[in-house]
Amino acid sequence: MLLPTEKAIALIDGNNFYVSCERVFNPSLEKKSLVILSNNDGCIVSRSQEAKNLGIGMGVPLFKVKHLMTKHQLQWLSSNYTLYGDMSARMMATLAEFSPEQEIYSIDECFLNLSDVISVQEQIPYGKKMRARIQQYLGLPTCVGIGPSKTLAKLANHIAKKNQQFEGVFAWASLTPTEQTYWLQQIAVGEVWGVGRKIGAHLEKMGIQTVYDLQQADSETIRRRFSVVMARTVNELKGISCIAMADIADSERKQQIISSKSFGKPVRELYHLEEATASYVSRAAEKLRLQKSVCHYVTVFIHTNPFKPQEPQYRNQITIPLSIASADSRRLIKAALFGLHQIYRVDFAYKKVGVILSDFRDAEHHQNDLFTQIDETKSHQVMQTMDLLNQRFGANTVAIAGTGSNAGNNQHWRMRANHKSKRFTTCWQEIPIARAS
Amino acid sequence: MPKTLKSELYPLFSHSISAGFPSPASDYIDQRLDLNQYLGMHSEATFFLRVQGDSMQGAGIFDGDLLIVDRSVQAKSGNVVVAVVDGEFTVKRLQRRAGVTWLKAENPAYPPIELRDGQELEVWGVVSHVVHKP
Numbered sequence: 001m002l003l004p005t006e007k008a009i010a011l012i013d014g015n016n017f018y019v020s021c022e023r024v025f026n027p028s029l030e031k032k033s034l035v036i037l038s039n040n041d042g043c044i045v046s047r048s049q050e051a052k053n054l055g056i057g058m059g060v061p062l063f064k065v066k067h068l069m070t071k072h073q074l075q076w077l078s079s080n081y082t083l084y085g086d087m088s089a090r091m092m093a094t095l096a097e098f099s100p101e102q103e104i105y106s107i108d109e110c111f112l113n114l115s116d117v118i119s120v121q122e123q124i125p126y127g128k129k130m131r132a133r134i135q136q137y138l139g140l141p142t143c144v145g146i147g148p149s150k151t152l153a154k155l156a157n158h159i160a161k162k163n164q165q166f167e168g169v170f171a172w173a174s175l176t177p178t179e180q181t182y183w184l185q186q187i188a189v190g191e192v193w194g195v196g197r198k199i200g201a202h203l204e205k206m207g208i209q210t211v212y213d214l215q216q217a218d219s220e221t222i223r224r225r226f227s228v229v230m231a232r233t234v235n236e237l238k239g240i241s242c243i244a245m246a247d248i249a250d251s252e253r254k255q256q257i258i259s260s261k262s263f264g265k266p267v268r269e270l271y272h273l274e275e276a277t278a279s280y281v282s283r284a285a286e287k288l289r290l291q292k293s294v295c296h297y298v299t300v301f302i303h304t305n306p307f308k309p310q311e312p313q314y315r316n317q318i319t320i321p322l323s324i325a326s327a328d329s330r331r332l333i334k335a336a337l338f339g340l341h342q343i344y345r346v347d348f349a350y351k352k353v354g355v356i357l358s359d360f361r362d363a364e365h366h367q368n369d370l371f372t373q374i375d376e377t378k379s380h381q382v383m384q385t386m387d388l389l390n391q392r393f394g395a396n397t398v399a400i401a402g403t404g405s406n407a408g409n410n411q412h413w414r415m416r417a418n419h420k421s422k423r424f425t426t427c428w429q430e431i432p433i434a435r436a437s
Numbered sequence: 438m439p440k441t442l443k444s445e446l447y448p449l450f451s452h453s454i455s456a457g458f459p460s461p462a463s464d465y466i467d468q469r470l471d472l473n474q475y476l477g478m479h480s481e482a483t484f485f486l487r488v489q490g491d492s493m494q495g496a497g498i499f500d501g502d503l504l505i506v507d508r509s510v511q512a513k514s515g516n517v518v519v520a521v522v523d524g525e526f527t528v529k530r531l532q533r534r535a536g537v538t539w540l541k542a543e544n545p546a547y548p549p550i551e552l553r554d555g556q557e558l559e560v561w562g563v564v565s566h567v568v569h570k571p
Contacts, residue, residue, distance in 0.1 A: 026524075027521040027524050027525070027526070027559070027561075028523075028524025028525065029524075030524070090481040090482075091481075093481045094481045094482075136482075136508060136509070137481055137482035137508050137509055138481070138482070138508070139508070139561070312468065312471070312474070313479055314479060315479065424484075425484065425485075428485075431484075431485045431486055431487050431503075432484075432486045432487070432526055433486065433487050433488075433489050433526065434486040434487065434488055434489070434504055434519050434526040434527060434528040435489055435490055435525055435526060435527045435528070436488050436489060436490035436491060436492040436493045436498065436500070436527070436528050436529075436542075437489065437490030437491070437492055437547070
């Protein structure tokens with residue numbers, strides 16, 4: 001079966017994004033085993049290829065791989081969201097020039113609609129061009145997947161990432177039907193966007209093991225056995241685009257919520273932007289509460305119309321960290337408006353404003369700021385979380401800092417604070433040094 | 438872009454003229470010169486680095502100066518560049534002649550760094566401007 005070629009959607013994402021951002025400003029980390037930790041719980045959230053080769057898994061707590069530190073010179077850093085956020089904004093803005101329709105899906109990935117931008121033959125060269133541009137401008141390695149639907153674009157990206165012979169760009173349209181079938185048969189059904197481990201296991205029991213099996217499945221049967229969402233996935237795999245751009249997939253709990261929109265008419269006044277920002281935050285906060293999360297960061301971004309280069313151009317973004325993770329619209333709006341006021345400049349015609357909520361915690365289990373008064377119920381929740389983590393990962397995985405009950409853990413906290421890299425792109429005092437000696 | 442950057446872009450006139458007298462200059466409204474635009478500050482490929490040392494004095498680059506680095510342009514022989522040497526950023530003049538590449542200091546006290554065959558040179562970016570406080 002030959003996949004249709006009328007539509008072309010690209011998914012571009014950064015390879016080991018956090019690690020790559022760190023390496024741009026600290027080239028001595030190149031070719032080293034390096035992991036980045038989440039800022040609170042000490043779990044690994046990004047790994048260099050060298051670290052992956054050591055068998056280090058995603059989400060593993062640092063202490064589990066401590067033994068590799070001296071033996072394999074494994075290095076680690078706390079996550080520097082200020083840096084990653086700015087590099088992400090630069091990457092997205094650079095990619096926005098390749099298509100009039102862009103959907104930022106997460107901090108390091110975006111969809112671009114290329115349907116009316118390039119021909120089928122141009123897909124691979126265009127993908128290579130985007131990749132080279134990001135590498136040159138920002139020093140970040142990326143992979144590009146192109147397909148007739150978002151699900152196939154995601155899958156193409158996965159293939160590009162895992163198979164070096166494609167040099168970072170994979171497009172379904174560049175393959176013969178036999179080759180397409182071959183690759184669909186190579187990948188386990190669990191890798192498909194929106195198919196989690198649970199559904200994957202179910203499907204396997206039904207004899208659907210590879211992506212090819214799922215593609216060949218009867219979508220009506222799948223709808224009855226699973227859901228409309230899964231039936232839609234089957235159609236997407238057949239190359240029938242069902243998930244529109246900017247349509248947020250709902251099946252997985254997201255790690256980032258973005259709410260933004262382009263203005264029909266350019267907007268100049270601050271109060272217009274304030275209004276829009278507040279309403280986007282409300283919408284995003286609603287989604288946040290729906291999935292029972294709270295967030296640690298609120299990002300606001302604004303930009304002028306990049307397709308009108310003759311007009312003065314401006315774009316900026318700022319991330320406001322919250323002392324206590326929250327899903328309270330009022331708190332989030334306050335933070336977002338504070339951010340907006342920092343980056344707003346008069347005398348530009350703004351095309352777009354948006355907000356990003358990120359660094360989520362479970363609403364029921366999130367840990368409070370250590371310096372904030374904790375009420376009884378919250379305290380109870382914190383304890384519950386600690387117990388859960390300690391049960392799961394071993395005693396003393398988590399302890400309360402400052403209690404002095406566990407010297408090892410306290411040291412751990414202190415070490416962590418020292419392991420954050422500088423804000424190389426957003427703070428004058430912390431820009432990189434160029435030696436002239 | 439750092440949030441501390443203030444755009445130096447101001448209109449010559451505010452847009453509302455309440456009394457109904459059209460300004461005789463309204464046909465001549467122009468944007469005031471924008472230093473940010475001139476320096477390429479809004480480009481996604483622009484980064485800042487701080488100079489440490491005196492090896493580039495001959496090129497007018499002094500200790501403590503601010504380098505504006507544009508990664509969107511390809512480095513050519515003769516450009517002042519930020520290069521990666523031994524895992525660190527160094528600012529030097531790039532020289533290529535007859536297949537030989539070296540990084541030249543602009544201070545006789547510092548010898549040039551010549552690259553031998555197989556030795557890789559990573560040019561991180563081209564220095565487009567230098568901000569110097571007199």
